[in-house]
Amino acid sequence: MTTATLLDGKAAAADTKRELTERVETLKSRGIAPGLGTVLVGDDPASHSYVGGKHRDCAQVGIASIRVELPGTATQADVEAAVLKLNADPACTGFIVQLPLPAHIDTHAVLELIDPAKDADGLHPANLGRLVLGMPGPLPCTPRGIIDLLRRNHVPVTGQQFCVIGCGLTVGRPLGLMLTRSSEHATVTLCHEATQDIAAHARAADVVVAAAGVAHLVKPDWIKPGATVLSVGITRTVEGILGDVHPDVDQVAGSLAPPVGGVGPMTRAMLLTNIVEAAERN
Numbered sequence: 001m002t003t004a005t006l007l008d009g010k011a012a013a014a015d016t017k018r019e020l021t022e023r024v025e026t027l028k029s030r031g032i033a034p035g036l037g038t039v040l041v042g043d044d045p046a047s048h049s050y051v052g053g054k055h056r057d058c059a060q061v062g063i064a065s066i067r068v069e070l071p072g073t074a075t076q077a078d079v080e081a082a083v084l085k086l087n088a089d090p091a092c093t094g095f096i097v098q099l100p101l102p103a104h105i106d107t108h109a110v111l112e113l114i115d116p117a118k119d120a121d122g123l124h125p126a127n128l129g130r131l132v133l134g135m136p137g138p139l140p141c142t143p144r145g146i147i148d149l150l151r152r153n154h155v156p157v158t159g160q161q162f163c164v165i166g167c168g169l170t171v172g173r174p175l176g177l178m179l180t181r182s183s184e185h186a187t188v189t190l191c192h193e194a195t196q197d198i199a200a201h202a203r204a205a206d207v208v209v210a211a212a213g214v215a216h217l218v219k220p221d222w223i224k225p226g227a228t229v230l231s232v233g234i235t236r237t238v239e240g241i242l243g244d245v246h247p248d249v250d251q252v253a254g255s256l257a258p259p260v261g262g263v264g265p266m267t268r269a270m271l272l273t274n275i276v277e278a279a280e281r282n
């Protein structure tokens with residue numbers, strides 16, 4: 001039995017960061033200093049580790065970073081005040097509010113307060129609307145990272161059949177929108193909790209994207225031999241990180257993005273790309 005070719009997100013992210021370092025130099029020579037802001041609420045260790053990674057990335061490519069941390073007891077008004085402050089801060093050219101926010105916070109109200117021109121996640125309603133309309137603007141980082149990872153590995157997209165499992169705000173939903181744009185023109189089946197026979201949809205696909213957050217959901221017999229598979233969702237257990245794709249899928253797939261070192265590093269690289277592009281637009 002053969003094993004799938006690795007879709008190496010770490011290597012692709014390193015290439016992206018090299019390209020961005022040059023663009024940041026050019027911006028600085030024109031007197032523009034890009035700066036990423038992050039708003040982190042509460043003390044979830046995973047969120048702290050992600051945000052820490054984002055600031056390390058910024059330092060690598062020469063982007064300044066502004067870190068705002070609020071306690072888990074922060075009120076709606078506290079979180080909204082932090083957003084308004086970054087909107088007004090000229091040193092911050094783009095920022096994100098790390099999700100998920102604590103349950104007592106109205107996430108949509110917070111996202112809607114972000115200045116759309118500083119929305120580094122592409123999750124403001126105006127920017128999601130621009131995506132639907134095919135207008136230029138910041139794009140959600142994980143779907144953008146998925147498409148870029150496929151492109152850098154010469155995996156065909158146009159005309160291909162995609163099965164996207166999970167239709168959350170940060171991955172599945174915007175990925176479906178991006179893949180069906182005229183620049184990609186893929187055919188997409190978006191599956192979710194109420195889908196009957198997800199396995200049958202997956203078996204019909206040239207590319208399967210698993211972003212449901214259910215450990216080992218996608219089994220080897222769900223995959224058409226030679227298909228491309230991306231394991232995006234993760235579940236943290238005491239034994240370690242489990243992806244949405246069962247490890248034995250490696251024996252059937254043609255290429256595979258693993259749950260660690262796959263799409264994650266590309267998500268971070270696309271955040272930097274959004275920051276640089278926003279600075280270039282202004």
Ligand SMILES: Nc1nc(=O)c2c([nH]1)NC[C@@H]1CN(c3ccc(C(=O)N[C@@H](CCC(=O)O)C(=O)O)cc3)C=[N+]21
Binds near residue numbers: 097121263264
């Ligand atoms: N407003 C907002 N925007 C996001 O983009 C966002 C978010 N909130 N909340 C959480 C999810 C998750 N996410 C990841 C980013 C990088 C890795 C990543 O770099 N992972 C490393 C491993 C890191 C580890 O060990 O945990 C890897 O795959 O090699 C993972 C997950 C961004 N998200």
